[in-house]
Amino acid sequence: xxxxxxxxxxxxxxxxxxxxxxxxxxxxxxxxxxxxxxxxxxxxxxxxxxxxxxxxxxxxxxxxxxxxxxxxxxxxxxxxxxxxxxxxxxxxxxxxxxxxxxxxxxxxxxxxxxxxxxxxxxxxxxxxxxxxxxxxxxxxxxxx
Amino acid sequence: xxxxxxxxxxxxxxxxxxxxxxxxxxxxxxxxxxxxxxxxxxxxxxxxxxxxxxxxxxxxxxxxxxxxxxxxxxxxxxxxxxxxxxx
Numbered sequence: 001x002x003x004x005x006x007x008x009x010x011x012x013x014x015x016x017x018x019x020x021x022x023x024x025x026x027x028x029x030x031x032x033x034x035x036x037x038x039x040x041x042x043x044x045x046x047x048x049x050x051x052x053x054x055x056x057x058x059x060x061x062x063x064x065x066x067x068x069x070x071x072x073x074x075x076x077x078x079x080x081x082x083x084x085x086x087x088x089x090x091x092x093x094x095x096x097x098x099x100x101x102x103x104x105x106x107x108x109x110x111x112x113x114x115x116x117x118x119x120x121x122x123x124x125x126x127x128x129x130x131x132x133x134x135x136x137x138x139x140x141x142x143x144x
Numbered sequence: 145x146x147x148x149x150x151x152x153x154x155x156x157x158x159x160x161x162x163x164x165x166x167x168x169x170x171x172x173x174x175x176x177x178x179x180x181x182x183x184x185x186x187x188x189x190x191x192x193x194x195x196x197x198x199x200x201x202x203x204x205x206x207x208x209x210x211x212x213x214x215x216x217x218x219x220x221x222x223x224x225x226x227x228x229x230x231x
Contacts, residue, residue: 039188039197046207078219085212088205103201114186118197121204128208132215139222 012064020062027055035126039118045125052126053133065141077135084128088121 031052038044060068092103095117100107105117161168182194196204 038190039193040190042190042192044193044196074223078215081212081215085205085208088208092201092205103205105198112187114198115188118186118188118193121197121201122193125204125208128212132211135215136218139218143222 012062017062020058024055024058024062027058028052031055031126031130035122036119038122039115045122046129048122049126049129050133053130053137056130056134057137060137060141065138069138069142072134072138074135074138077131077138080131081128081135084124084126084131087124087127091117091120091124 031048031050031054033048034043034051035045035048038048056068056072091105091108095104095107096102098107098109103117103121105114107113108117110116165171178191178195178199182191182199183189186194186198188194188198
């Protein structure tokens, strides 16, 4: 990529590494909170998914791209990207199979079906956005 | 050409209703129903989400598909070196 040798983990700043590791769990909790509270407060799958993905990208900055690539399988990220869309469309198809319109949550056999149906599709959106962001980040970074 | 197009666009925007006008045509069609009944119909206190994820959920499905397609395109174009080291 460039003629400079790539930085290894040993040459990284300890301060940057430790701060990133400290912040990442809080960013993950906040991202999950934004996804789960999307239907009752400002937020939702798109925003929460990006916050969650940014914490994984922060870990990649802290630990080095090789270390993160060893722990996360990029193939799993691609599978998760499609799993989120499938979860979203699957909820719609379940509504369709139960006799209502596509994505008409009112028919779902749970308490407060509309609220929970929305939560389900927000989780689907969150999974897709998180996996897509992480997958794009790693693909762009590893392209040589 | 560009100047003429720009002038036409500005001309077209001159008779738009002022922003935030409650009597403008878009604010009179479905907005009152969302504001008055979205909590009773969806059981969700966040009006924006009730429109995004319930009334317009098919549109949101399309948005998610766009993001999925974007990620898929990046994977297809850039992820090539996996085959060389056998993973």
